[in-house]
Amino acid sequence: MYTIIDLKNILNVLTYTQSTDGAGQMSPKRNDTLKVKLERDIIAGLLKPGARLDEVSLAERFQVSRTPIREALLQLSSMGLVQLRPRRGAVVAEIGLKELLDMFEVMAELEGMCGRLAARRATKPELDHLQDVHAASEDAVTAGDYDAYYRCNVAFHETIYQASRNLFLAEQTMKLRNRLAPYRRSQLHQNGRLSGSFNEHKAILAALIAQDGAAAERLMQGHLTAQGGSMNDFIASLPDDVLNRSDPAAVAAG
Amino acid sequence: MYTIIDLKNILNVLTYTQSTDGAGQMSPKRNDTLKVKLERDIIAGLLKPGARLDEVSLAERFQVSRTPIREALLQLSSMGLVQLRPRRGAVVAEIGLKELLDMFEVMAELEGMCGRLAARRATKPELDHLQDVHAASEDAVTAGDYDAYYRCNVAFHETIYQASRNLFLAEQTMKLRNRLAPYRRSQLHQNGRLSGSFNEHKAILAALIAQDGAAAERLMQGHLTAQGGSMNDFIASLPDDVLNRSDPAAVAAG
DNA sequence: AATCGAAATCATGTATACAATAATTGATTT
DNA sequence: AAATCAATTATTGTATACATGATTTCGATT
Numbered sequence: 001m002y003t004i005i006d007l008k009n010i011l012n013v014l015t016y017t018q019s020t021d022g023a024g025q026m027s028p029k030r031n032d033t034l035k036v037k038l039e040r041d042i043i044a045g046l047l048k049p050g051a052r053l054d055e056v057s058l059a060e061r062f063q064v065s066r067t068p069i070r071e072a073l074l075q076l077s078s079m080g081l082v083q084l085r086p087r088r089g090a091v092v093a094e095i096g097l098k099e100l101l102d103m104f105e106v107m108a109e110l111e112g113m114c115g116r117l118a119a120r121r122a123t124k125p126e127l128d129h130l131q132d133v134h135a136a137s138e139d140a141v142t143a144g145d146y147d148a149y150y151r152c153n154v155a156f157h158e159t160i161y162q163a164s165r166n167l168f169l170a171e172q173t174m175k176l177r178n179r180l181a182p183y184r185r186s187q188l189h190q191n192g193r194l195s196g197s198f199n200e201h202k203a204i205l206a207a208l209i210a211q212d213g214a215a216a217e218r219l220m221q222g223h224l225t226a227q228g229g230s231m232n233d234f235i236a237s238l239p240d241d242v243l244n245r246s247d248p249a250a251v252a253a254g
Numbered sequence: 255m256y257t258i259i260d261l262k263n264i265l266n267v268l269t270y271t272q273s274t275d276g277a278g279q280m281s282p283k284r285n286d287t288l289k290v291k292l293e294r295d296i297i298a299g300l301l302k303p304g305a306r307l308d309e310v311s312l313a314e315r316f317q318v319s320r321t322p323i324r325e326a327l328l329q330l331s332s333m334g335l336v337q338l339r340p341r342r343g344a345v346v347a348e349i350g351l352k353e354l355l356d357m358f359e360v361m362a363e364l365e366g367m368c369g370r371l372a373a374r375r376a377t378k379p380e381l382d383h384l385q386d387v388h389a390a391s392e393d394a395v396t397a398g399d400y401d402a403y404y405r406c407n408v409a410f411h412e413t414i415y416q417a418s419r420n421l422f423l424a425e426q427t428m429k430l431r432n433r434l435a436p437y438r439r440s441q442l443h444q445n446g447r448l449s450g451s452f453n454e455h456k457a458i459l460a461a462l463i464a465q466d467g468a469a470a471e472r473l474m475q476g477h478l479t480a481q482g483g484s485m486n487d488f489i490a491s492l493p494d495d496v497l498n499r500s501d502p503a504a505v506a507a508g
Numbered sequence: 509a510a511t512c513g514a515a516a517t518c519a520t521g522t523a524t525a526c527a528a529t530a531a532t533t534g535a536t537t538t
Numbered sequence: 539a540a541a542t543c544a545a546t547t548a549t550t551g552t553a554t555a556c557a558t559g560a561t562t563t564c565g566a567t568t
Contacts, residue, residue, distance in 0.1 A: 055520075065553045070521090071328055078332030087520055087559055102422035106367075113363050168356035172426075309550075319523045324551090341529055341550055 034062060034072040042081050042092055043181040053082060053090040080179050095183065103180060108224040110173045111157065114164040115204060115220035119213040122163035127209060130159050134205055141198045149194055156201055160208070160220075197223070288316060288326040296335050296346055297435040307336060307344040334433050349437065357434060362478040364427045365411065369458060369474035372417035373467040380417040381463060387413060388459055395452045403448055410455055414462070414474075451477070 038058075041047045058069045077084040083093045095103070122130075137152035139145075157177070161170035200223040207215035292312075295301045312323045331338040337347045349357070376384075391406035393399075411431070415424035454477040461469040 066520090067552055067554090071325070071551095074325055074328050075332055078329055088561095089519070099422060102420045105371075105420055106364075106423050106426060109363065109367050110360075113360070117359075166356045166359055168353060169360050172360065310548095320550090321522055321524090325521095342531090343550070 034064070034068055035075050037062070038072055038076060039079075039081060039178070042076070043178050045182055047092050049092045049094045049182055051092045053092065055089070079175065092182075093179075100180075100183060103176065104224070107173075107176050107180060108221045110169065110176060111160075111224050112217040112221040114160050114166075114169060114173055115208070115216035116213040117166055117169070118160045118163035119208050119211050119216040121165040122160075122208055126159060126163040130156065130163070130205060130208065133159060134201055137198060137201065141194055144194070146194070149197075153197065153201075160204075163208075288318070288322055289329045291316070292326055292330060293333075293335060293432070296330070297432050299436055301346050303346050303348045303436055305346045307346065309343070333429065346436075347433075354434075354437060357430065358478070361427075361430050361434060362475045364423065364430060365414075365478050366471040366475040368414050368418040368420075368423060368427055369462070369470035370467040371420055371423070372414045373462050373465050373470040375419040376414075376417035376462055380413060384410065384413050384417070384459060384462065388455055391452060391455065395448055398448070400448070403451075407451065407455075414458075417462075 038047070038053075047053075053073060055066045055069050055073070059066045062069070073082055073084065073090045076082040077090070081093055082090050084090050118126075133152055133155045137149055137156065140149035140152055158170075158174065161173050164170060200219065204216060204219045204223065207219055292301070292307075301307070307327060309320045309323050309327070313320045316323070327336055327338065327344045330336040331344070335347055336344050338344050372380075387406055387409045391403055391410065394402035394406055412424075412428065415427050418424060454473065458470060458473045458477065461473055
């Protein structure tokens with residue numbers, strides 16, 4: 001086994017990773033502009049879950065024919081951001097409560113894995129950058145600037161994804177983060193989540209610098225799940241229609 | 255935190271999960287027949303990595319126009335099974351050594367997670383089914399029937415995915431398994447892997463029955479990674495062109 | 509008046525035609 | 539003879555036209 005571990009670590013240092021974009025295809029991007037624009041609208045919350053995506057409307061909005069629109073929708077469907085119902089058109093994906101909890105559970109695992117690997121593999125520049133981002137986020141906390149902290153938060157986590165030196169893991173985690181984004185908008189606005197999140201970042205950063213993989217994994221998982229308080233706020237922040245769409249039993253249980 | 259955990263467990267028992275297909279879209283399948291057929295050909299190894307996927311050839315082979323072919327290729331691209339190079343056509347995805355190791359690392363984590371959750375959540379019928387599958391696989395081992403064992407192996411793992419009671423996790427794990435499938439064909443044919451795999455399954459099954467999540471996770475990870483011996487065989491079984499395609503530094507390191 | 513049914517309308521799925529770009533081949537020049 | 543450039547060919551990307559199936563509306567019947 002050690003030969004493999006060594007090989008992997010050597011590869012992580014020596015190889016220049018062939019970068020693939022989010023869709024899993026090689027770097028030279030085709031006409032992804034439509035996909036990206038729609039994706040951003042969905043992630044940013046401009047297109048809310050359940051919103052209908054009419055092909056002809058989108059076509060005339062973007063001044064193209066239906067064909068590229070259909071291709072973009074197909075890609076977004078594969079990413080899970082839109083639902084494609086046969087002969088019934090596309091809508092922005094609505095995720096039920098059960099599915100959301102499932103996705104969050106996987107998200108915690110993946111982010112925890114990122115933390116564990118990053119503790120072992122992060123380079124000095126990556127750690128420096130992480131500290132810079134963390135410092136910037138502190139300013140955002142004191143200023144109470146939610147938007148600024150949101151951006152710092154994204155940068156913090158994505159830096160750790162990169163530092164895991166597992167490009168596939170980084171992509172998968174980012175994809176899942178984006179897919180959950182429409183349901184996380186107001187998360188940081190809950191009670192004391194801003195400073196809470198900041199303190200958790202602080203502990204995670206310390207674990208990474210100490211190269212303590214187990215601690216980094218545990219702290220990161222806690223940061224994302226109930227122990228960090230994030231999950232409760234997340235549930236609380238769910239829009240009514242998400243909860244209502246779920247199974248009656250689930251609502252009763254909640 | 256406990257309220258959430260309880261809610262989640264209650265949900266896992268009470269809710270009837272809205273099933274989504276592998277592409278992340280709701281159950282009523284559109285004309286996925288093309289995607290499925292191509293996917294099977296790729297997973298089964300009939301279409302080898304690097305093989306060119308000409309749209310017109312595929313169109314006349316399946317007796318349809320290029321449009322549905324393009325849609326199928328786009329979906330397969332999003333799944334990572336084919337590479338879509340702009341203006342240069344589609345090929346069956348070639349995965350470099352580094353990326354393969356990355357994917358395997360994530361695969362081990364996801365399967366480990368499935369094991370951990372299944373230990374806590376598997377129902378009696380699921381465990382019974384798992385034992386049946388395991389018994390059938392024993393016959394395959396004594397008979398030295400690789401194909402039969404391969405099928406049992408898939409059934410064993412997929413049953414555990416389901417038993418994790420996290421449908422999203424199950425889907426993601428299965429997707430990744432399929433994506434790695436073209437590179438795992440000859441894996442079981444290596445030296446004593448057949449009985450080795452069987453014994454590992456035995457230990458995993460015991461951990462699941464004992465509801466020992468930590469053990470199930472650890473054993474499952476070991477089953478997939480170097481400790482189980484699978485990784486070494488996997489590396490050894492890699493076709494030359496995969497290794498050659500990698501970065502020279504990687505080859506030197508290996 | 510309400511509900512069921514049928515027809516019409518509209519949106520999606522597929523095919524085909526056209527445009528644009530990359531690959532290939534051939535010719536010319538050094 | 540080899541290499542480079544240009545022109546042709548072939549394949550991908552986009553638009554549009556047509557077909558199929560779902561939804562909605564209007565009418566008739568209970």
